[in-house]
Amino acid sequence: MYSVILTELGISVFNDGKLDKAFSFSNPVKEYLLVKSKESKLNELVNYLASTQRGFSISDESLLAILKKYSIDCHLMDESELDTVQTNKPQIIVDSGFASNLQDTLGKLREFALGLSSSIVTEVSQSPDLHIIQAINSLDEIDKIANGLSSRLREWYGLHFPELDNIIDSINGYAQIVIAGKRESLTKKVFEEAGFPESKVEMLSLISSKSRGGDISDINLVIVQSIAKQVLEFHELRKKLEEHVENEMQEIAPNISAILGTAVGARILGRAGSLKKMASMPASTIQVLGAEKALFRALKTGSQPPKHGLLFQHAMVHAAPRWQRGKIARAVAAKAVIAARVDVYGEGLNQTLLEKLNIRVGEIGKKYENPTEKDMRPPPTFSREGGSFRDSPRREGGRSRDSGRSRDSGRSRDSGRSRDSGRSRDSPRRDSGDRREGGSFRDSPRRDSGDRREGGSFRDSPRRDSGDRREGGSFRDSPRRDS
Incomplete structure (x- = not known):
């Protein structure tokens, strides 16, 4: 053989x-x-x-x-x-x-x-999906850096031309004006080249001549113009990265791009780690990707879990009413997982996935057109305890955790020390009985039927002549006074 x-x-x-x-x-x-x-x-x-x-x-x-x-x-x-x-x-x-x-x-x-x-x-x-993840992460980081530089640019140049900040919203146009120089050198041609309409050009020309800003030195102006150039370069780089991510997603993951969009799909792909890992995840995991902190807090405290994470950026979820977002996010996540599996193990674009998703979202919109009583409830409140947010459950009888304290809780803990401050710790105790509470002794009249536990219920107990019980602790024998 x-x-x-x-x-x-x-x-x-x-x-x-x-x-x-x-x-x-x-x-x-x-x-x-x-x-x-x-x-x-x-x-x-x-x-x-x-x-x-x-x-x-x-x-x-x-x-x-x-x-x-x-x-x-x-x-x-x-x-x-x-x-x-x-x-x-x-x-x-x-x-x-x-x-x-x-x-x-x-x-x-x-x-x-x-x-x-x-x-x-x-x-x-060499896997192309890993390069997509790096590209979308770079895009997000560029946004953070550019936003920080833009804020600094507006504040710094605003000392020289403060009225410009309230008129121009686009940071691209603002940076082009800064590069042109001081406000005295700003002409209509500068504003037109920056892409502003005729009406705004006239307004800017008038305001630049009547600005109440201070002068700026040539040294400071050069630095501010350098920041403006960096902002414009970041703007161009962002456009290239955005176009690159869109093209790569259409080629590598066309079905995910059809269901989630290129930007949201790339961000969820980055959270998942790779296309194969995303294809192996359940829909419930895809739904809350990006909301890990809220999810773990809900698991720890028993509060309501998050309904969506990065999927909130999806147009269908973002535009839906509040009480429909969780259901729509789950439907989108379910189709996104199927789309990822088609991209990994199949070929080409599956048009039926998007059609079925649109049908499902329409059904949710009709079935849950109006909110229920449960949806109208306000979100649960959290109290800060021990460094974390926890639900503060009410005790039986409607009392909170600290409702069982004494009626004299408004007094400070040391309010009862003046009477016994001269007595040492080992001195004989009074026969009437003292109760240690909050670190101090208080004189309380002796009851014939027993002692009452402050903040609790009456307990019938035989009166002790030899000492009292330390609350929350153990019995301590003290020398008995001569009656």
Whole structure:
């Protein structure tokens, strides 16, 4: 019986346990990966097996698929044979002539493992979805930096031309005016080149001549103009990144782009880690991506969990009424997961996903057109305790946690110290009985029927002459006074 065995260093053909032919790999890592990906041709092996015209037992599924393409009569080994091959693989490599001895075999297998791991890391790093994640993260960081510089630019140049801040909303146009120089040098041509309409050009020309701002030195003006140039460069870079993300998402994940949009889809892809990881996530996880803090706080305190995370930026969720957002976010997340799986394991754009999503959102809008009583309830309030927000549940009888304190809680803890401040800790106690509360002793009249626990209920207990019970602590025996 002929058997064909795939090893890390080559392919061996055995006949009844004896080596018949061996085909070594010149580049073990590369050729092994080609066989595993079913892309290798293996012309020499195919010609040899075709000339033999026998049935062959194959040790690897990928190798079996390649040989069947050439109509080679072969089948896969059973589990016992595969276990035997795996156990005796070092000896098979030596018998095939791929290594001189077992020690040499282990050394070559180690080199193969290192090369294989390096090639896998390289392959993963070349994944296009990871580059999309880096691009969208860069876009968000550029927005933060540009917004900070824009605020600084408006504040600094506003000392010289304060009226300009209230008239111009676009930071791009504002930066172009700053680059033009001082307000005295601003002409209608400058405003027109910045892209303002005729009506606003006349207004800016009039205001620049009557501005109440102070003068700015040439040194400060040069620095402010440098900031304005940086803002414009960031603006151009942002446009390029946005266009790049849109093109890459349309090519790599067309179905996600159709369901979520390119920007929201790329941000959710970044939170998930990769396209394959997103495809393996449930819809409930996709729904709350970006709201991890709120989710963990809800799990800790038992409050309402978040209804959406980054999906709030989706047009369908953002434009929906408050009581419909959670249901629409769940529908969008469910279709987004299916879209991710189609992008990973399928091909092309599936138009039915978006159509079904629109139908589902329409059904939600009709069914939940008006809010229910539960939807109209105000959100739960949180009280700050111990460094975290927690729901403050009411105790039985409508009392809060601190409602059981004494009626004299308005007094300070040390209000009862003046009477007994001269008495040491070990001095004999009065027979009338003192109760320690909040770190001080208070004189209280002795009851015949027992002592009342402040903030609690009456407890019938025999009166002690030898001492009192420390509240929240243990009994302490004190010397008994002579009655």
